[in-house]
Amino acid sequence: DAVIVQDLGVARVVRRHFPSLRLHSSTQLAVHNRAGVETLQKLGFARVTLARELTLEELADVASVEGIETESFVHGALCYAYSGLCLFSSHLVGRSGNRGQCAYPCRDGWMVEGAPAALADGRPTPRKPTRGFAFSMKDLAAADLVPELQRTGISSLKIEGRKKSPLYVAAAVGYYRKLLDGGLSAGEREAREADIKAIFSRPWTSLYLRSHRDKDVADPEAVGHRGVPLGAVEAVVRSGKDVWVRFTTSRALDCYDGLRIEIPGLGRAFGFRIEAMRLSTRGGKPRLVARAEADDLVEVALPDGYPTIPIGAPVFCSSSQEVKTRYRTEPVNLAAFRTRLPLHVRAELSRERLVVEAIVSPAFGAAASLPTELRSAGLRAGVLPSTSLGVSGQPGAVNSARGSPEEAPSPRSGRGGLGVGRTESSTEPGSIAEPTGQAGLAARPSTSACPEPAEGLGLNGYRSSAPQSLDGPFEPAKDPSRTAQAFRGAMEKLGDSRFVLASCELANPDGLFVPVSRLNELRRQLVSELEPLVAEQSRAIVEGARDELLADEPPPAPSAEPLSWSVKTDRLAQLSAFSAEDWSGVREVVVDLGREPLAELETGLAALAESVGRDRIRLALPMVTRRWEEASLRKKIARLRELGFGRWEASNLSAWSLLDLDPREPARAGLDLAAGWPLYVTNRLSARHLRELGATSVVLSPEDGRENMAALLGRLGERATVVVFQDTPLFLSESCPYATLSGGCPGPAKCRFESMELRSNSHGTEIIAINDRCRTVTINRRPFCLARRRRELEQAGARVLRADFVWRRYEPAEVQRLWRALRTGEELPDGHVGNFDRGLA
Structure with missing residues (x-):
């Protein structure tokens, strides 16, 4: 859909x-x-x-x-970085988080150097920021804010379900469904939260929903699943050959439940299954039991190889047999979720014959509207209801485990533990049913323009069969109303076909009778005629899309111009050491507008224009512009456009709106717009689409590999820029690793954190975390550098190379040295090539 x-x-x-x-x-x-x-x-x-x-x-x-x-x-689960802007896993091990292959290096432990151990007022930080899990995010759990979320007017709440079990999906979806319906007592809410935690849970956070300054969002001490808290270790006792851990449990436990004990310094809670459990009494003899009730003093046998367990260590239930039996698990009938094509049947019955015409809605998307002539007849599209509480990453998983022990969700009901406010038809323009909402979260209809359907789809873009008929004569019916019922009943028996009856209309002015056997024969004729027709037309559409995907665009005409260079910076002073020789042959200078105040930008750009000319200056919008930053950015844009700057670079889709560019009519703005690498051009179709949206050139992603980049360069030529030097932002995040490691955010006035170096405990990777006005940018200690691959890039068709001096604070003389070395082909030591050699996975 x-x-x-x-x-x-x-x-x-x-x-x-x-x-x-x-x-x-x-x-x-x-x-x-x-x-x-x-x-x-x-x-x-x-x-x-x-x-x-x-x-x-x-x-x-x-x-x-x-x-x-x-x-x-x-x-x-939460990503440390803004999703879509994380290159850490990709540049580190070649597994791209942007392509679903993340290796989760954010869950590594780190040794830290250069992090201030004292605040600006001289007081020590609450925690020594020398080691820990600097980037390991807690889990989002915004249940307390559901009423506020409803009041925002958003259409849908989303539950992250990637790599989660059907049991987790059932418990989480059932919980939020009940919250939205207002049907949870305090006790039931606590119990359902405990169920979720027992299935899988890190510590919970509401992230930044209340304030972007909330920084208690990561867990520096340990990673992984904890569970629901049970109590604390009271004793570790030896009994013969066995060793038992004793604690008072806050909830019932069964043999074969899972336990985890959080031990300081271990990095991950120690987990094991309950193989033997006994009730303990103060001074009495323990006795073996299969089940313990809440508030019982229990002893659980420790497995071989257990670590030292301190008194007071928190104990969690990480897997519960009782929870598993509370949610009914059933095999998923995928056929129940198959998209079927709405079939609209109209028939006219006379004494001589029954004539039937069938119209099928478009094959792709069950959310299509009816033709005007059918809509005027009062017919409705028979589509599955859409829901407005979604689970990501788990197609079909919701219905494999029931979200409530009392109520079995129906895949046709629009509830299924999912619906917040549902619609019985599409919210596309022209749909028949208007959306209806529950719990204040009704989805607003979309008014965006939808392109016309592809040609050759039949009546008004709908596939239609040739009329089918049954010859009479037909006799009068004893009860004409039964004829209409029989006709509908026969048409509904579509079995495993790709159709579902959406509407049925029989004109029977003479009150005639048709045997059911003949109606069934007619339905089979309709289906047998429609199936190959729809299949052929669907195949034609798919082949048309495939042909366009595989079609070779004519390559650009070979350029007689020599290889050209561009440079990008977010600090104009970094280019202050450049001489006339350094500026010679520069194609353009790209200036990121995010860092410097407007007054400094005006002064610096005026000086730069004297060196290179205003027509060779391109102004780049930031990758992230939050609401509290937007007014300042808009002021910069307005003033710089007023000064005549007309070359811009987009680093996010927001750029079109910020520049008052309509992506449907980009030529009207009269701007020269380049698409920056964060727009993630890794194929020629995305490059073509950006060109249609007004981008005159694209910057290829530093995540890409040699083979794919060469293919793009062969088709894009000088319309593509290749970054050959850059401190690639591995993470761009609102979370602060210094606040995480030091025990809390002291506030900007007391914070002394500017940057710190971190070394991974797992693989030795060295990175630098930079405080960029209370937003964290994490870069590799070694810059991304393709200087040694320059000849290959030229042979592949690269005509424009660029060096980026952004994020890291460079001295002007160092920028000049690196710039000259890059342009002369000198090999630069201590760099890395990302995925260029190994390819993008």
């Missing part, structure tokens, strides 16, 4: 070839502000999955954008 996309090339294919499919933007598109949502709405997206980092205030702002639904995460 919809596709969630990150890649703009995929979005282009969907809109061109499968226009009835709803487009939902993935959180990997890093849409984090109103401007980004406005751009997506104009591009025809029906829903946007927002960045997890937004506050309640920001959610309310973006939810007010008309014509597009908004979806916000409410529960589940």
Whole structure:
């Protein structure tokens, strides 16, 4: 019914070839502000999955954008960085988080150097920031804020379900369903939260929903699943050959439940299964039991190889037999969730013959509207209800374990433990049923324009059969109403076909009778005629999309111009040592607008224009612009456009709205727009789509590998820029590793953290975390550098190379030295090539 996309090339294919499919933007598109949502709405997206980092205030702002639904995460695992902007796993081990292959290096432990151990007022930090899990995020759990989330006006709450079990999905979805319906008592809520924690849970956080300054969002002491708290270790006792851990349990325990004990310094809670358990009494003899009740003093046998367990260590239940039996588990009938094509049947019955015409809605997307002539007849599209509480990463998993022990969800009911506010038809323009909502979370209809269906789809874009008929004569019926019932009943028996009866109309003015056996014969004729027709037309659409995907664009004409160079900086002073020789032949200078105040930018850009000319200066918008930063950025944009700067670089989809660019009519703005590498161009379709949106050039992703980059360069030529030197941001995050490791955020006035070096305990990787105005940028200690691959890049068709001096604080003389070495082909030591040699996985 919809596709969630990150890649703009995929979005282009969907809109061109499968226009009835709803487009939902993935959180990997890093849409984090109103401007980004406005751009997506104009591009025809029906829903946007927002960045997890937004506050309640920001959610309310973006939810007010008309014509597009908004979806916000409410529960589940958290990425340390803005999703879609994390290159850590990719550059570290070649497993791209942007392609679903993350190796989770954010869960590593780190040794730290250079982190201040005292605050600005001289007081020591609450925790020594010398080691720990600097980037290991807690789990999002925003149950306390569900009423506030409802009031923001967002359309959907999303539960992260990637790699989670059906049991987890059932418990989490059932819990939030009950919260939204207002049907949870305090006791039942506590019990359901305990169920979720027993299945899988790290410590919980509401992240930044209340405030972007909340920094208690990561766990520096340990990683992994904990469970539901049971109590604390009271004693470790030896009895013969066995060793037992004693504690008072706060909830019932069964043999074969899982336990975890959190031991300081271990890094991960010590876990084991209860193989033997006994009740203990003060001074009495313990006795073996299969089950202990809440408040019992129990002793559990420790397995071989147990670590030293201190008195007072927290004990958790990490797996519960009782919880597993509370949620009924059933095999998933995937056929029940198959998208079927709505079939609209109209028939006219006379004494001589029964004539039937069948119309099938478009093959791709069950959310299509009816033709005008059918709509006027009062017929409705028979589509499965859409829901507005989603689970990511687990197709089909919701119904494999029931979200409530009392109520079995129906896949046709629109509830299934899922629905917040549901619609019985599409929210696309032209749909028949208007959306209805529950619990204050009704989805607003989308008003974004949808492209016309592809040609050759039959009546009004619908596949239709040739009329089928049964010859009479037909006799009068004893009860004409039974004829209509029999006709509908026969048409509904569509079995395993790809159709579902959406509407049925029989004109029987003479009150005639048709035997059921002949109606069944007619239905079989209809289906046998429609099946190959629909299959052929579907195949034609797919082949058309495939042909476009595989078609070779004519390569650009070979350029007679020599290889050109560009440079990017976020501190204009870093270029102050450049001489006329250094500026010679420079194609353009890209200046990131995020860091420097407007007054300094005006002065610096005026001086730069004297050296290179204003027409060779390009101004780059930041990768992230939150609501409290937007007014300042808009002021910069307005003033710099007033001064005549017309070359810009987009690092996020929000750029189109911030620059007052309509992506549907980009030529009207009269700007020269480049697409920065965070827009993630790794295929020519995304490059083509960005060109259609007004981008005159693209910067290829530093995540890419040799083979794929060469293929792109062969087709894009000088329209593509290759970054050959850069302190690539591995993480861009609102979470502060210094606050995590030092025991809390002291506030900007007392904070002395500027940067710190970290070394991984797992693989020795060395990185630098930089405080960028209370936002954290994490870079490799060694810069990304393709200086040694320059000849290969030229042979592949690269015509524009770029060096980025952003994030790291460079001295002007060092920038000049590196710039000259890069341009002369000198090998630079101590760099890394990312995925260039091994390829992007």
